[in-house]
Amino acid sequence: MAYIALYRKWRPKDFDDVVGQAHITETLQKAIETDKVAHAYLFSGPRGTGKTSTAKIFARAMNCIHGPTSHPCNTCEVCRHIMSGESMDVVEIDAASNRSIEDIRTLRETIKFMPAEGHKKIYIIDEVHMLTTEAFNALLKTLEEPPSHVIFILATTEPERIPMTILSRCQRYEFRRITSGDIAKRLLYIAKEEHIDLTKGAAHILAVQADGGMRDALSMLDQCVSNTEGTIDEQLVRDLLGLIGRDWLFSLSDAVFQGKGDDIIQAVDDIIHMGKEPQVILTELLAHLRAIMLCQAAPKSDTLAAYADSMKRLTAQSQTVTPERIFSILQVLQQALLTAKTSPEPRIAVEMGLLMASRAVSASSDNSKPVADSSLLDSVLNRLTQLEQQLASMRQHTASVPVQQQDDGLPVSMADEEIPFPEEEEALVSAGTDEEPENIRSAGHSTNEEPVLPQNQKTEPSIPEQEAPAQKTNAPVVPPSQYDDIWKKTCAVLDKEKKKAVFSCVRNGKIVYIGQTEVILVFQTAFMAKRANREDYYGFVDQALAHVLGKGYHMRGYLKGDAELEAYEKKNSQVSDTAISSPAPKAKEVPAEPAESTDSVQPASLTVPVSSEEAGVVEETVPAGLQPATADDMSPAERTVLEPLLKTVGDCNIYIEHKPNT
Secondary structure, eight states: OOOOOHHHHTOOOSGGGSOSOHHHHHHHHHHHHTTOOOSEEEEEOSTTSSHHHHHHHHHHHHHOTTOSOSSOOSOSHHHHHHHHTOOSSEEEEETTTSOSHHHHHHHHHHHTSOOSSSSOEEEEEETGGGSOHHHHHHHHHHHHSOOTTEEEEEEESOGGGSOHHHHTTSEEEEOOOOOHHHHHHHHHHHHHHTTOOBOHHHHHHHHHHTTTOHHHHHHHHHHHHTTOSSOBOHHHHHHHHTOOOHHHHHHHHHHHHHTOHHHHHHHHHHHHHTTOOHHHHHHHHHHHHHHHHHHHHOTTOGGGGGGGGGHHHHHHHHTTSOHHHHHHHHHHHHHHHHHHHHOSSHHHHHHHHHHHHHHHHHHHHHHTSOSSOHHHHHHHHHHHHHHHHHHHHHHHHTTTSOOOBOTTSOBOOOOSOOOOOOHHHHHHHHTTOSSOOHHHIIIIIOSSSOOOOOTTSOSSOOOOGGGOGGGOTTSOSSOGGGHHHHHHHHHHHHHHTTOHHHHHHHTTOEEEEEOSSEEEEEESSHHHHHHHTSHHHHHHHHHHHHHHHSSOOEEEEEETTOTTHHHHHHHHHHSOHHHHHSOOOOOOOOOOOOOSSGGGBOOOEEEOOBOOSTTOOGGGGOOTTOOBOOGGGSOHHHHHHHHHHHHHHOSBOOEEEOOBOO
16 A cells, blocks of 8 residues: 555544644534534635645535534545545535636536535635636625535635635634644654654654644654654754754854854854755744743743753753843844845855844843943032032132122122033933932032022012113024024034934025024925924924024924014114124123121122033123123132133133122
């Protein structure tokens, strides 16, 4: 007798023999038992999951002499004819070779004949998605209202190619991929019945390589049986299927974990010289890393049955690597596998992916540190403490200097401008700290707090309007001659931050006015103006403007020719570029009353207006009643104290104000 392949010999003969599809077999059995069998069924799912076998079992169940029954006997004449393919009542059609409209017309002619020996005439159309559109249309009416003695069973692996008009006329059953555990159990059962010495590890490898298909698993087992007369173990299965050995996987994964590039390249070279495909290296290594991940998360999982003989080694290796490293390596290798499948040089893609994975380990371990580490934070806090001490010392040295007052006799208040952040503070802020350190707020860097004044001093001194021309809101803060340069720098910031959509939208805009808190732009098209005024656009522009100008501004866009632009042009015309950029007049000095002792004089307060080059001319923001201090006006002690502060703050003008006791 000729040899019969295992997948044919062990084809399921009863609903109970179908592996992994209980949700379908139980439903069909109940339908048969309750006499609620439909006239058309559609079986869809991956290859080798039991679609055709279930259809033939259903045909025997409907035509068995003892039926219709949910458990066909498989011994009566009708069942034996159906199993051998000799029955006239069960017609199996291959739609791949009988796909034309003429074949469907022939089918329609034979449908009207009654069954020869059974109860029903069953048509099994395999790979039904291969039918032409005309053939589907010819089948519609017959499929919708077939004779009472006819049942259609359509089987396909690509249900998305079937017209909805066909799908709506069938009861659809989706066959699932069979789990590797179910496949391995079935393989061990068949091996026992066939007197084949198959180890559990080898069965698991075959089940994993079958990718959810029982037919593929039995075909690979058949291949192993034909190549050996002894025990079928893991090494034999790996050699026949072209897989990498377990020792190679452990050594290669160790090299990736430790970032040893030379060992990685040598391992890849050795494996390829053994005749393995480059993609197999990544596939096997991904499966091994998955086993390590499962060993960390669920060490008792059935999936680890393939490592039964090396479980101790797997457990030891899983303890040498963190889950975060495993996740990062898996992500890199999965992307490398996709690249290798389409690359003309897959070996390069494999080597590149492995080296990137080994470096990703180091990156992930570095990223596991806090964003703002303790050394950086301590450095910032120490620097701020030094600045506070220097400021206190400066106030003591300048306590005897005469106090400047305004005409109304009130002391001059601190300037409202903010001191720029030192480099360390910028690093801390960019690092993503949520809370501002207490000594940063005490140093005057809070953007929402008013300057702290002595308790015995009025908090809102009145400054004559003629003494503070910079406070007029109808004049631009920045001269129009600098608008183009400011906008170029702003666009450069957007481009550097990779805000491509925002940069492309606003780059052709033009600044027409910069006020105290607003920047007005004009656009040539209404689309660009409308897009620039969206929150997800102007938000990034406002951030870039704050980076360039040194404080918060809000951008608003207008279409060229808009009536509201005339008001801003009028404001620009009120102050010429020369007037704006000229030095501010010196503040009028008011002689201070002589102090009886140094204790009666309050410490001097330091006012540092922002004078960034991008922010425009600083003379516009000089508080009234103050006179800029030069190097000649300061004592050597004051210059010694101010030198570290100026190195941190940067370019600025310094104004000293002395406040008497009131």
